[in-house]
Amino acid sequence: MRVNNDNYVLINNLIEQLKKEKKLTFKQYKILLEKAYPLLSSKEDNIYNLGLSVICHVAESKPKDTFIQQLLYDCIVASRVFLYSDMYEKMEKDFKENISTSFMDLLSKEFYTLDTETVLTRDQKRLFDDFQAHRRLVVSAPTSFGKSRIISEIIAHNTYRNIAIILPTIALLNETYHKFKGYDYLFDYNFIISMAQPVTEEKNIFILTPEKMDMILDQYPNLEIDFFTMDEIYKIQDDSDRSPIFTHCLYRLTKKRADFYLIGPYFDGFSKEFLKQTGAVFRKYNAEIVQKDTIDIHSLPYNESYTIENMTFKRRKDKDINLFNVLKSLNGQSLVYLGQRGRVEGKAKKISQSRDRKYDTDLISYIKENIHSEWSLAEFLEKGVAFHHSAIPKHIQTEIVEAFNNDRIDVLVCTSTLTEGVNTSAKNVIIYDNFKGKSDSFLSGFDVKNIKGRAGRFLSHFLGRVILLEKVTEEKDKGTIEFSYYDNEELETEATIQIDKEDLVGKNLERRNIAESELNRQKIPFHIIKANKFIPVYNQVQFINYLRNNQLLLSTMIFKGSLPNKSQLSTMVGLCHQYLFNDRDATDRTISIGNLQRLTNFYIYRSPLIKELIREQDGKQIDTKVRTTFYLISHYFEFALPRYLTIFENLFNFVYEEKYKRKEGINLKPLITKLEFGYISKHQIALKEAGVPVNIISKISDRFTDCENIDDIRLKISLDAKVLQGLSSFEIKILKKYI
Amino acid sequence: MKALKGRIKNLIFKFNLSSTLTSEKHPFTLDYENGSYRQRELVKIIKDSVIHFALTPDEIKKWKESDDFGEMERKAWDRISKAHKYSKGDYGELLLFLMLSVFFPTNKFVTKVRLRSSKKDQIKGFDCAHFTVEQGQTYLWLGEAKFHNSFSNAIAGAIESIEEHCEIDYLNDEISILSSNIEINEEFPHYEALNDLLNGGVSLDKIKIKIPVLLTYDSALLKKYDSIEDAEFLLNMEKDF
Numbered sequence: 001m002r003v004n005n006d007n008y009v010l011i012n013n014l015i016e017q018l019k020k021e022k023k024l025t026f027k028q029y030k031i032l033l034e035k036a037y038p039l040l041s042s043k044e045d046n047i048y049n050l051g052l053s054v055i056c057h058v059a060e061s062k063p064k065d066t067f068i069q070q071l072l073y074d075c076i077v078a079s080r081v082f083l084y085s086d087m088y089e090k091m092e093k094d095f096k097e098n099i100s101t102s103f104m105d106l107l108s109k110e111f112y113t114l115d116t117e118t119v120l121t122r123d124q125k126r127l128f129d130d131f132q133a134h135r136r137l138v139v140s141a142p143t144s145f146g147k148s149r150i151i152s153e154i155i156a157h158n159t160y161r162n163i164a165i166i167l168p169t170i171a172l173l174n175e176t177y178h179k180f181k182g183y184d185y186l187f188d189y190n191f192i193i194s195m196a197q198p199v200t201e202e203k204n205i206f207i208l209t210p211e212k213m214d215m216i217l218d219q220y221p222n223l224e225i226d227f228f229t230m231d232e233i234y235k236i237q238d239d240s241d242r243s244p245i246f247t248h249c250l251y252r253l254t255k256k257r258a259d260f261y262l263i264g265p266y267f268d269g270f271s272k273e274f275l276k277q278t279g280a281v282f283r284k285y286n287a288e289i290v291q292k293d294t295i296d297i298h299s300l301p302y303n304e305s306y307t308i309e310n311m312t313f314k315r316r317k318d319k320d321i322n323l324f325n326v327l328k329s330l331n332g333q334s335l336v337y338l339g340q341r342g343r344v345e346g347k348a349k350k351i352s353q354s355r356d357r358k359y360d361t362d363l364i365s366y367i368k369e370n371i372h373s374e375w376s377l378a379e380f381l382e383k384g385v386a387f388h389h390s391a392i393p394k395h396i397q398t399e400i401v402e403a404f405n406n407d408r409i410d411v412l413v414c415t416s417t418l419t420e421g422v423n424t425s426a427k428n429v430i431i432y433d434n435f436k437g438k439s440d441s442f443l444s445g446f447d448v449k450n451i452k453g454r455a456g457r458f459l460s461h462f463l464g465r466v467i468l469l470e471k472v473t474e475e476k477d478k479g480t481i482e483f484s485y486y487d488n489e490e491l492e493t494e495a496t497i498q499i500d501k502e503d504l505v506g507k508n509l510e511r512r513n514i515a516e517s518e519l520n521r522q523k524i525p526f527h528i529i530k531a532n533k534f535i536p537v538y539n540q541v542q543f544i545n546y547l548r549n550n551q552l553l554l555s556t557m558i559f560k561g562s563l564p565n566k567s568q569l570s571t572m573v574g575l576c577h578q579y580l581f582n583d584r585d586a587t588d589r590t591i592s593i594g595n596l597q598r599l600t601n602f603y604i605y606r607s608p609l610i611k612e613l614i615r616e617q618d619g620k621q622i623d624t625k626v627r628t629t630f631y632l633i634s635h636y637f638e639f640a641l642p643r644y645l646t647i648f649e650n651l652f653n654f655v656y657e658e659k660y661k662r663k664e665g666i667n668l669k670p671l672i673t674k675l676e677f678g679y680i681s682k683h684q685i686a687l688k689e690a691g692v693p694v695n696i697i698s699k700i701s702d703r704f705t706d707c708e709n710i711d712d713i714r715l716k717i718s719l720d721a722k723v724l725q726g727l728s729s730f731e732i733k734i735l736k737k738y739i
Numbered sequence: 740m741k742a743l744k745g746r747i748k749n750l751i752f753k754f755n756l757s758s759t760l761t762s763e764k765h766p767f768t769l770d771y772e773n774g775s776y777r778q779r780e781l782v783k784i785i786k787d788s789v790i791h792f793a794l795t796p797d798e799i800k801k802w803k804e805s806d807d808f809g810e811m812e813r814k815a816w817d818r819i820s821k822a823h824k825y826s827k828g829d830y831g832e833l834l835l836f837l838m839l840s841v842f843f844p845t846n847k848f849v850t851k852v853r854l855r856s857s858k859k860d861q862i863k864g865f866d867c868a869h870f871t872v873e874q875g876q877t878y879l880w881l882g883e884a885k886f887h888n889s890f891s892n893a894i895a896g897a898i899e900s901i902e903e904h905c906e907i908d909y910l911n912d913e914i915s916i917l918s919s920n921i922e923i924n925e926e927f928p929h930y931e932a933l934n935d936l937l938n939g940g941v942s943l944d945k946i947k948i949k950i951p952v953l954l955t956y957d958s959a960l961l962k963k964y965d966s967i968e969d970a971e972f973l974l975n976m977e978k979d980f
Contacts, residue, residue: 026913030913030915033915034915034916034917037917037918037919038917038918038920038934038937041795041919041920043797066855066862067853067855067862067913067915070853070862071853071915071917074851074853074917078917078919078920098862099862100862100863100864102829102832102864103789103793103819103829103830104789104792104793104829105793106819107789107790107793107794107815107819108793108794108798110814110815110818110819111793111794111798111802111815113815113818115814129801
């Protein structure tokens with residue numbers, strides 16, 4: 001269908017006027033909706049999108065006239081996004097009474113209603129049908145599309161035995177897990193969100209990060225997966241630290257010959273070779289069902305006026321003043337994006353100082369009691385402000401997002417950790433910084449689009465509002481996502497040793513052969529090196545040779561009992577730092593290696609509470625100490641050290657056996673478990689893996705010593721009323737969320 | 740749609756009235772099968788036609804491709820009729836369209852027309868809103884369909900509605916014509932031209948309006964006979980009118 005140019009201009013002008021004046025005359029509304037109506041049956045995304053834009057802008061302005069409401073409803077039916085009508089009814093109670101709906105309208109709605117009673121949008125339905133037809137699908141679709149909703153529908157409408165859902169962050173795992181648990185039609189599946197849970201014969205749904213999924217595949221080499229999905233799929237190419245593991249996990253899962261559904265926002269294409277090898281189909285969707293309204297304050301000249309929600313301000317030189325003005329005027333929940341952790345905390349402080357509203361949430365007293373009475377987050381929460389970044393413990397992150405989504409706070413200052421995948425009910429997004437991480441690493445056009453995409457949530461908002469306080473790159477989609485294993489002709493040695501040899505050609509095969517023959521010459525079995533994924537082969541060989549030449553060290557590292565002694569542990573961490581740490585960890589200025597050794601010992605042999613660990617940090621500022629502690633726990637204890645120490649153990653035992661022809665070298669499993677989970681016994685680990693915070697575990701864990709796993713614990717909680725005595729109601733609420 | 744038209748031709752029969760009626764009036768009846776009047780078949784036809792009005796050509800294609808097409812349809816009807824027990828008006832709309840298509844064989848372009856008259860501040864959709872192009876002249880058909888037990892009730896209802904329609908106050912009433920992308924429109928030969936006309940903001944002044952009215956009622960005669968071939972049946976039907 002074509003849109004004649006006059007109509008196009010007319011529609012756009014009316015939308016602009018509506019944005020500015022918040023309402024139109026009856027005639028203007030009528031013309032706008034009449035013109036939009038035919039656009040909504042267009043097959044072309046940009047025309048359809050213009051039609052959606054009319055629906056969203058008109059709905060946002062809540063026209064009172066019933067005739068206009070009727071035309072709006074007719075447009076909604078034509079758009080096939082039937083849930084718009086439900087959304088409108090939420091805002092305007094009389095809507096359904098004011099309009100007349102026909103049998104034909106209802107029947108077309110039925111076409112978008114699945115057996116599970118889920119009503120899909122036009123594009124969701126197309127996507128769902130595409131999956132049912134092709135079974136292997138790579139999809140690029142906007143943030144607000146509702147891509148993950150389709151996952152549960154795919155599972156419900158097919159008969160899969162084992163399913164893997166791979167997500168980039170723990171926050172997303174939790175969100176997905178809780179959502180899926182709520183779907184009745186998935187009741188007969190066993191959800192696995194941690195390594196310690198029992199895997200049943202079939203009917204498992206693994207909801208894991210790629211790192212954990214990779215481990216599961218190591219642990220159960222014969223596990224059959226017949227459907228898997230990966231979210232934020234662009235991370236196989238564009239994640240500075242984790243691209244290799246994303247790629248590898250995808251590679252291994254495709255080798256299972258399963259159906260799959262790979263999703264991500266805003267990219268134009270996907271590796272041709274990958275599509276060819278797997279017989280998959282790529283689809284791109286562009287229509288935004290939550291439309292965006294951008295106010296660019298940065299590009300205004302100084303002292304020029306602008307209006308938000310009926311309040312008019314002048315653009316000032318001082319960015320903070322602009323920020324406070326904007327926040328003063330906005331209705332609804334607002335995210336403020338900043339580029340670094342420290343800046344996020346600082347800005348939250350300034351914002352909270354500019355407000356005097358008193359908020360009250362259970363989270364405040366919980367934080368004061370369990371983390372630190374003077375940690376500024378508690379103080380900010382009282383003003384309705386919070387901050388969010390990767391080094392905040394996961395359960396606190398979850399509570400912050402929940403408080404935000406439940407209107408108990410209304411400003412959330414955040415880094416890309418939030419904007420890259422956590423769903424919130426934010427109506428507004430304010431972009432304060434134009435960089436991510438380092439101050440010279442500017443946001444790409446894709447980053448900008450992704451951050452903007454967080455404004456407005458389908459089913460809650462028709463329009464998301466974006467406010468720019470900084471000059472940002474023009475938003476742009478990514479090009480074609482490459483799958484390096486098939487597309488990169490010059491892979492790193494570390495990658496070539498992970499790929500099946502029949503998938504290697506040219507230089508990559510050459511590189512692999514060189515690595516094999518070099519390892520052969522060094523008398524190091526290939527599988528020893530391969531097991532230590534993505535640790536540079538050179539470093540591993542160097543470390544092996546160091547151990548081979550230090551016989552004394554071999555014997556001094558041997559220990560009896562479950563844990564090494566303090567000096568052994570310090571030596572191990574030191575050697576890991578010297579040989580195995582990646583560049584970023586090796587040059588970490590937040591925590592020096594000396595401090596890391598000291599704090600690791602303190603953590604392992606004293607089992608401190610979080611507040612005690614905070615006390616041990618250098619520095620004067622409470623906030624800095626808290627931030628460093630969280631980073632220490634989430635990065636080193638729970639993630640990096642377990643990984644390095646596993647490799648240490650592998651390589652050490654290889655050399656030990658080579659030297660003494662004896663298998664019993666060292667066993668670091670208990671140490672690693674203790675680092676990762678803070679505990680050693682099964683019931684405590686089960687609680688920790690489920691996501692229960694440490695301080696709650698400490699209070700109740702002695703009541704579950706007879707429990708083997710989380711199912712036992714669940715059973716005991718439901719049958720033994722006394723088992724949770726002594727917890728506050730807020731603590732019980734948190735606990736129940738994870739159990 | 741073609742098959743449907745065939746089924747209608749085999750079900751609904753026009754008969755001649757030698758009466759003194761002046762304006763266009765067309766009596767119809769269903770035929771009989773094994774001695775019983777074929778109401779059920781009529782219900783089926785209406786049911787089967789709904790999809791052609793509700794879905795776009797692409798949607799129909801997909802709907803039919805799905806393996807359990809019949810099952811889907813059954814479920815859809817089930818859910819709708821449970822949730823909306825009292826909305827029966829649309830069936831009349833469909834029957835009216837079907838009869839117009841079979842017995843007044845000009846291609847029709849189906850739209851939604853919304854009216855709010857300044858007298859009654861109430862939104863009204865028409866039972867029939869079609870465009871035809873006949874000898875270069877565009878006609879808008881704004882029709883009425885009445886399902887009643889008795890003929891006189893049907894007529895009274897229809898007259899009331901027609902009066903209302905004819906009172907359209909072109910200056911003060913609000914009328915909106917929305918051209919919809921449904922399957923039937925695909926066959927319409929003047930699709931582009933008419934679509935442009937509607938998109939360009941149509942003025943009702945330039946368009947002639949036809950008002951088809953469908954009256955249905957339960958005739959007591961139907962139970963007495965078992966064939967429409969029966970000469971006495973036709974005679975009595977004439978009297979009935």
